[in-house]
Amino acid sequence: MDQQQTSPNVDDEGYERGLKNRQISMMAIGGAIGVGLFLGAGAAIEASGPALIASYALAGVVIFLIMRALGELLVYRPVSRSFADYAEEFLGRFAAFATGWVYWLMWVVTAMAEITAAGIYVQYWFPSIPQWVTAAVVLGLLFLANLISVKVFGEFEFWFSMIKVVTIVGAILLGLAVILFGFGPAGDTASFAHLWDHGGFFAGGVDGALLALQSVMFAYLGVELIGLTAGEARDPQKVLPKAINNVVVRIAVFYVGALVVLLSLVPWTEFREGESPFVKAFDVIGIHGAAGIIQFVVLTAALSSCNSGIYSTGRMLRTLAVQRSAPKAFTKLSSRKVPAASIYASAAVMALGILINAVVPEKAFTYVTSVATVGVLWTWGVILVCQLRYRRKADAGELPKSGFRMPGAPWTGYFGLAFLALVVVLLGFSEDTRIALYVTPVVGVLIGVGYLVVRKRQAALETAPR
Template identity: 85%
Template sequence: MSEPVLDEGYERGLKNRQISMMAIGGAIGTGLFLGAGAAIQTSGPGLIACYAVAGAVIFIIMRALGELLVYRPVSRSFVDYAEEFLGRMPAFATGWVYWLMWITTAMAEITAAGLYVQYWFPSIPQWVTAAVVLGALYLANLISVKVFGEFEFWFSMIKVITIVGAILLGLAVIIFGWGPAGEQASFAHLWQHGGFFPNGGNAALLALQSVMFAYLGVELIGLTAGEAKKPEKVLPKAINNVVVRIAVFYVGALVVLLSLVPWTEFHKGKSPFVQAFDAVGIHGAAGIIQFVVLTAALSSCNSGIYSTGRMLRTLSLQRSAPKAFGKLSPRKVPAASLSMSAAVMAIGILINVVVPEEAFSYVTSIATAGVIWTWGVILVCQIRYRRKVDAGELPSAGFRLPGAPWTAYFGLAFLALVVVLLGFSEDTRIALYVTPIVGVGIVVGYLLTNKKQRAEEPVG
């Protein structure tokens, strides 16, 4: 039996349909729509197996989080669990790492939005679009959680409709021979042209790092517990559907795309979805996908503003951030922490002015390391929680991680493998350089915060 839902002062304004769609859309980003072309060029059809294996690990992580959420559904989520099961230092690190992860992700996404808008309006400077996007989404989050939820619902709906449409059109081409690609489309493309792993297993293995980060954001559903209606019922249902979403939107989409045309025709810099629409004779396919990836960027930035605002308030309530960030506005949103987070995100606008060409790659390295840490903490907390349940010290949540604790150990081993693989690519190696710097900063921050707390505590 789980503990009762705690009142954290938030308005329970997120509806079931919004949380369900957020859970679907959270796992769909620009990595699938735009970045899959480069991964296919490197791995061939073997990329399907990479997404399937990585998706299984993501499901393990989400079920581990779900077990903790049912045990104690709070929007402080993994930070609260880290403090309970690991101690204050890991909780401090987790909160700030997650905050930094979404700050840098939002910087990257407003940068991406600036690039996407130039497809239609090349004369508009990249930084102008970045500023407009950040300002508009900040105001939406400031109004109420209902506005945030509605924005996220429709952003996710656009992505889902696009993928489902591409899958159905692709199947029509393959099965019924419709469109210009009807004669050559075949499921046999998956094993022809060099086999399922045409560049060898090592190439597919190296793709795991980019594949894992395509799933960044799925854990965001854990932060909605404090603002969801009936979270003890809604959240487990949304988490259980993760497997279906991954199977359909990632594995299913890639199977269809790679059956339409040989994998050798996919290249870096061109969306595989553009080729899918071209194959069925839809003109303006590039414009359609450009609009969708813009939507994906807006969705990610919207989620970043929401999550950083809640996380900064959590840190404040745990005395790991200034007290002012713990307050709620009359609309029951953490206005002060939202404002601070948006102000830091605005650094991304400056980066777009100074180094527009390198902006995207510069600000994603911290997010890379941050999501690995967060997912790892979730798994370790679930292991510690289950040990306490087995010892009779805590009540069982009734929503167990299947195969625990071995599935949790497998998830941790897989994340460790991804960290090792980061060192094999020049594009991701920078994450290994940035991580120790961030770590030192967090340790210093923790020591200073702890010192201040001890000084404020009454003697005796």
């Protein structure tokens, strides 16, 4: 009998169930904490004021609904093919084709930005090392880690996430001590009153809070990655619902809680674009070398994102190949049960990011993240629509009911879709993010043409004499 059918450590897709519960739980925490919070929040605070807290909270509610929708699907049928597989089952072949390639492209361009960011961050300590050298080394090391086994990927991601979590929790606890008990040099000035004393809570206007939603949603990019771990988790029916339910707590603590403390330590009027709000807060608390600490954490966040990008693109490209939407060679697994060929191809495309950043270094990160945001909005929208279709069939008795049902469905699903549509519209109000709306139709045409080519090739194979 085939080994893949008998071994309890190998699932029916051929993957090894090597991800431990602690790794998936920490990945679920770390997946919601990226460079956007540590570095990018400064610009958002300057534009929106304290209302940015409301933006993160509202977006966090929608993210929780999306994750619960994904959770219901995962408990119904836990597969690593995740989004693309559910899209094929509930929306058809074209939706699966488009979702798979959009998600693959999203993580490829995100990883392009992150490897270049890593090169910039390392220059803080070693300015003589060329940026492209660090980018190449980072991509190479994480590429090898993903090739070795899923266990190595999980361990890397566990410690990357741990560093981010410890930093934020430490900042929150220290900040609260200063605000509540007057410790340190900022003890006399820190106050929760900073949230409304400098022009009011909506000092940047309601429009400022709405326009911040684009950067806020990008900051949450990666939370859906837990869906791709379903085929490699040791106990998916148990660990995935628990990790998903904790999303709301993570968002409340790591985003809303952190911003409340930061903006209470320092008035929002003192934050500037390009300056980490955590560096500013640590300076106020009196921690010398704060810039170096945050620089290291931001580097860790970039490495984490790139690591996740290599993992997810490898799995998604294999999914596309299994669905006959990519070359058959990408279906193969290595002896270590990882999609080596797909990882090779994805990493090769990611390496083009070095060239892109050499051509447009000032705007590359903004352009890339805007395009990635559209990609993740599509993915999240597909998850919601699939859950709506699944629930309708399950309630009609056509499919087994999931033991982890999305609360408030179908109305919560409709609300989530309307919110995602609003964010797409808001992308058009900023010159820097508008590029995503120009690129999206081009990508759509390419995907449409690609689908027609694949369909024609499949039809030819099916009618060819044997």
